[in-house]
Amino acid sequence: MAGFRSLAEQVRDPEVIIEQRRTALRKCLEKFAPYGHRATWHHLCGRAGIATADRRPDPARLVAALEELEAAREIWLAYDEEFAVRRKREKFYGIRQPSAIDDWHRRTWGGYGVAWCDDPTVHPTAPLAEVLRRMISALESQPGAVCPVCREHDIEWRGGLCHYPSAGPVCRNCGIVVPAPVLTPRALAATKRPSRPLLAAA
Ligand SMILES: [Zn+2]
Secondary structure, three states: OOOHHHHHHHHHOOOOOHHHHHHHHHHHHHHOOOOOHHHHHHHHHHHHOOOOOOOOOOHHHHHHHHHHHHHHHHHHHHHHHHHHHHHHHHHHOOOOOOOHHHHHHHOOOOOOOOOOEOOOOOOOOOOHHHHHHHHHHHHOOOOEOOOOOOOOOOEEEEOOOOOOOOOEEEEOOOOEEOOHHHEOHHHHHHHOOOOOHHHHHO
16 A cells, blocks of 8 residues: 555646546545544645545645645654654653553554544644644643643533544534543543533523
């Protein structure tokens, strides 16, 4: 199976027919899709000005979408690498304690679904690289009570997600599944409380 880089070359290749170049970009999302395949596609198309179902998009727009994905991937790979080095060093010195972030990190498959969006049409609007920068900064900071991407407090626990694990805290503003380790135990517990006065009154 082709790797991300050779797929990216196909997306850029003017000798390849446009339908295939589009397919190659979709295949890139099987390797790296921070919101999951469908939501990341929806995001990239929206920002590049491509209709999601357009099988013959403008080549320049297709490449713009690829460039956004590549920039985000570089940010994530650098974080991933640093994470692995740190883990190795801690292990060497015998100070490694498996943490909640280790558990979470293990399930992210090199950047797939790190900010999972279950509804493909609801996702952050900022550039992907910026979203990942905010995620990484939250993962490297003390846990808090807000969404790491949009800084909103409106986070609720949802089940039935097309994701593993199939339940988790979801930001009602930007749509991402918030990694549990970035929330304090108290904030995480609060997401499970069905205290929504506005909804109750409706
Ligand atoms: Zn959010």
